[in-house]
Amino acid sequence: MRRDRRPYFIRRLQxxxxxxxxxxxxxxxxDAVGPGLSVTSPRDIEIWGGNIRVGACAHIHASRGNPTRLCTWTTDGREGRLTLGDYVLVSPGTQIIASESIEIGSNTMIASGCYISDSDWHDTYDRTRELGKHAPIVIGENVWLGVRVIVGKGVTIGDNSIIGAGSVVTRDIPANSIAAGNPARVVREIDTSRAMRKRADLFNDPALGERDMDRLMRYLLRENTLFGWLRSVFSPTRED
Structure with a gap:
């Protein structure tokens, strides 16, 4: 598909x-969810277990064939906890699985295909039990995890830090750092003297933002017709 052929009223209905x-x-x-929750492809989002809490204006995305999973697990009578702050972005294909505790701070962005787990799930010598192979994860505020980042048990990632695509985080990353590699190591520091915009800035006036997006949608789809959309669905051409 080269463009959205849906007429405005169909887009509104959807x-x-x-x-x-x-x-x-x-x-x-x-267990708790703040206002402004936004999801895409909700049938491809799996939420399993208790003690899962999400703050305001969270965006949780999935796509067909690329499901997103938020999960807590009960092991030896201990139920995991998963907490996402305000304005958090979770992209398609991400799995966040808590045996003990995973905390993700406000404004954090998680790119596609990330895996965050606070447990190894099996002991080295007893492959039938988790035993002590778990430790809490804390991801600070305004953190950015690149595509396919893996975050292992017991890790703390400090505020504002960036983890490069494909990295495996096995030890703590300090605040205001850029880290990459397997295992991830700090490769650069962020200049804290420069002003930094956060996802929260997108929601200073949610009502105004929604109106602006609606106007933009109406403008972009202004030439679309019901017939043209149906034709593109059932008999697409190179132009669609």
């Missing part, structure tokens, strides 16, 4: 259904 589905089937799966 967005309304998405909001309804999110309120009806996604939000109740959390």
């Amino acid at each position: 967005n309304g259904w998405l909001r309804f589905y999110t309120r009806k089937y996604i939000a109740p799966a959390f």
Whole structure:
């Protein structure tokens, strides 16, 4: 597909259904969820277990064939805890699985295909039990995890830090750092004297932002027709 052929009213209907589905089937799966939860492809989002909490204006995305999983596990009578702060972005294909505790700070962005787990899930010599192979993970505020980053048990990543794509984080990363590699090591420091915009800045006036997006959608889809959209669905051409 080269462009969105949907007419404006179809896009509005689909967005309304998405909001309804999110309120009806996604939000109740959390122990607590703040206002402004936004999801894409909700049928490809799996939320499993208790003690999962999400702050305000969280964006949790999935896509067909690229599901996203937020999960807590009960082991030896201990149920894991998973907490996401405000304005957190979770991209398609990410798995976050807590045996003990995973905390993700506000404004943190998690790119596609990341894996975050606070447990090895099996002991070195007893492959049938987890035993002591678990430790809490703390990911600070305004952290950016690149594509396919792996974060292992017991790791703390400090505020504002960036983890390069494909990195494996096995030890703590200090705040205001850029780290990369396997295992991830600090390769540069962030200049803290420079002003930094965060995802929260996108939500200073949520109502205004929603109106602006609606105007933009109306403008971009202004030439689309119902017939043209149906034709592109059932008989697409090179132009679609």
